[in-house]
Amino acid sequence: MDSMLVPDSDAALASHLLALFRRLSADGDGVTRPAYGAAETACLQALAAIAGEQGLESWWDAAGNLWMQPPGLGDAPAPACGSHMDSVPQGGNFDGAAGVVAGFLCVRQAMREGRALRAVALRGEESPWFGAPHVGLRAAFGALSAAELAIPRRDSGQTLAWHIAEQGADPAAAGCGAPAPEIARTSFFWELHIEQGPVLVDRALPAAPVSAVRGHLRFPAARCLGEAGHSGAVPRHLRRDPVLAVAELLHELDTLWARSLQDGADLVLTAGQLLVDPASAAPTRIPDAVRFSLDLRSTQQETLAGLSSLLPRRCAEIGARRGVTFDLGAPVTAAPVVLDAGGRAALEAALPGVQPVASGAGHDAAEFLRRGVPAAMVFVRNEHGSHNPAEAMALEDFLASLAALQSAIRGQG
CATH class of the missing domain: 3.40.630.10 (Zn peptidases)
Known part of the structure; x- marks a missing residue:
């Protein structure tokens, strides 16, 4: 050269x-x-x-x-x-x-x-x-x-x-x-x-x-299982809708995120995947399952530990109320x-x-x-x-x- x-x-x-x-x-x-x-x-x-x-x-x-x-x-x-x-x-x-x-x-x-x-x-x-x-x-x-x-x-x-x-x-x-x-x-x-x-x-x-x-708490292969049904025939109190259950969970996490920032904690949260089976999905069908991911990151180990404890409890409470089952899968963690x-x-x-x-x-x-x-x-x-x-x-x-x-x-x- x-x-x-x-x-x-x-x-x-x-x-x-x-x-x-x-x-x-x-x-x-x-x-x-x-x-x-x-x-x-x-x-x-x-x-x-x-x-x-x-x-x-x-x-x-x-x-x-x-x-x-x-x-x-x-x-x-x-x-x-x-x-x-x-x-x-x-x-x-x-x-x-x-x-x-x-x-x-x-x-x-x-x-x-x-x-x-x-x-x-x-x-x-x-x-x-x-x-x-x-x-x-x-x-x-x-x-x-x-x-x-x-x-x-x-x-x-x-x-x-x-x-x-x-x-x-x-x-x-x-x-x-x-x-x-x-x-x-x-x-x-x-x-x-x-x-x-x-x-x-x-x-x-x-x-x-x-x-x-930031360390992370990830759930790359989470699922929510419900029951398929006709979109016009199943009333709200009889539905087992996994999409709305996951939406409720994400809304709660977003609210928690905003509150945590107000309290001075460090936190970022992403749901990078939210998927229903395209082979069975239709505008007039209540899905029977949703696959999703969660990626939670913080510079504070206590924040991640708190989320690790909170998430299974909130999934169980939402699942019991909505008639669905959450399976978060194996977590991936880094301090x-x-x-x-x-x-x-x-x-x-x-x-x-x-x-x-x-x-x-x-x-x-x-x-x-x-x-x-x-x-x-x-x-x-x-x-x-x-x-x-x-x-x-x-x-x-x-x-x-x-x-x-x-x-x-x-x-x-």
Whole structure:
């Protein structure tokens, strides 16, 4: 690669890298970078080449993640900064990739200032590919189970272990139970990520520290069973209507949500699926069953615990009154993660007057914390949500977040 073709300023280099990643993974209006796939690897290889042009050392860990550092750092303990390179199918270009670019720019600045810092571009954070998140980072921790390594990727049908090996990494190390040396040398993890909701847009802020990553209580396969009937022939007191029962439950949860926010609790609630069997559904038929999902998230474990206790009781009460039966199915849970207080304070100092925001989505920073490595995050304003081609991160907002991140890292030593 001709170094004269690579721009030098943070702004120009960030634009260059993001455009390069888009070009290497373009898919219609969006991008597709499958976990442990060719497009993800092509982006990582391009970044490694540019890192070399900039004077950085780069190498791959046993899990296939790309690491970069200033010459002379060697195996010394140091903080790390980065994010993930993969995307969801036909996603946006900035989810993950913006943080990869930020990590690269932070370690380049650290090299110029003589500070110890590594950058890491992680694989496989997104869950759609193998039905599980953070597979690249968890592979670096040696924490993937045999069952997870045997999961087929949604597009190829080949297992995670096969794809890890295909990309030149070691599936045995991914499940060995011990962290890679790069992880063992990481004293702190910093992550820049686009906000995947509209809070910063609503507040007209380019960036904000992240306070915590919400835990969740999910019921992905809930059902409500009633009795089919003629829409005009069954009076209200004799109906066993599962649609109205689920509607009542959702109305109660929405009311609880509003009341919880008034009381100062953190809560978001989504019913992402509400389905009747299309083979039997008709405008003149009372359905006999409804399938639905619930996704409840909070930064407060006590809020999730209260909902876990409340939901079965309210389902039983509504069911008894309406003559239906609720079956919520097996719950899927994850505890909230509060980000490192010192790191957050450093970011708050770099962004004075900006109120921290909670993350409703999982991130590699939270996975580091769950496994004993302190971590902090900064969000960048992003319009039109995430996991879609319309993601819109302004370069000026990225640079504001990058400056805050660089200041916080420098302040933490």
